[in-house]
Amino acid sequence: MTAVSPLRFPVVALVASAGGLDALSQVLGPLPADLPAAVLVAQHLDPSRTSQLTAILARRTALPVGEAADGGELVPGAVLVVPAARHLLVTSAARIGLLDTGALPPARPSADLLLATLAVTCGARALAVVLTGRGTDAQIGIRAVVHCGGTVFAQDEGTSAHFGMPGAAIGTGLVRAVLPLAEIGKAIVDHVGRYS
Template identity: 80%
Template sequence: MTAGHPVRFPVVALVASAGGLDAFVHVLGSLPADLPAAVLVTQHLNPFRPSQLAAILAERTALRVAEAADGDRLVPGVALVAPAARHLLLTPEPRIVLVDSGALPPARPSADLLLATLAVTCGPRTLAVVLTGKGTDAQVGIRAVARCGGTVFAQDEQTSAHFGMPGAAIATGLVGSVLSLPEIAEAIIAHVGASARPDRGLARAVGATPGNEEPPLP
């Protein structure tokens, strides 16, 4: 366990806006089912329409995929997707908390809110991956990730459908690696493998210490 942080495994946050579906499919589709990291996915969505993002991604990756619900725990090998019109945050336990987005901020769900709470909860276990999208959402969040010892990747301009979000991330000077879309999954796997190596048994359901079990999603 990393001192001061309850999470004993890496957590990967994929954030995007316009063009995000194709980017998510490309990245998640290349990740193995036994990835020793929890995955969180956030894309700006129309708050007035039901989202099919989780259902689509579930068909394109070996990871287990579910739309996030209040109280969900982070589990290695499971990708939780932020629902439309809800911001996804993390509590110190850590558990998922969903907050109605309301009229503001315009980025819904907010990458900044997710990354800021993830940074505080997971510290150096955090890997934030900023993918294609318009606007500057995630710029504040990656400042928190970097400040708390986490790592940031960003998609390069050439392979981004829209370079607003990754460009804003890169402009902070806090992005560890700027990668083409085909390179991102391999980089995630390498980073997660290096981060998880000090802890044994991460490929199993996390729960090596009695009383601290992380049950799988129902």
């Protein structure tokens, strides 16, 4: 099944957990300022602590980086980071919805929720990239991405600080490319370039 997307540009979702700061920095670092795609970042965060993730990533990439806001719009060439204690949904044509996570898991923010909604709104223009992390978050979400015509990349075991999340993704048999961390940025550029 290939979903019809209201978006005219690709959306890249980078999802990570333990070890994610370094991985996200290395993926975002080589991306050009004129990347013809919107980028969403979902890193599992402790909801009880103030996060510096957005500020740190902003210093490590040429792309503008901001915290996602409820009702905000996805735009190409910009990175939106899911805030701590919120789940992010892609709700309609290039719009963001944020939900309070509550006191209990699932993982926060949930990669599965983000990817499932990205899949049905972006169709073939969705690219999910599963980076280092413990657990299996994203495993269900990537099934939705592929079901709706999108693409999935995963970090390889050799460069993952924790292989739970990428390993679970790879175990579905749906990952298009398993890549060392240093190659993921270029693979994203090459992939999104097909839509411009």
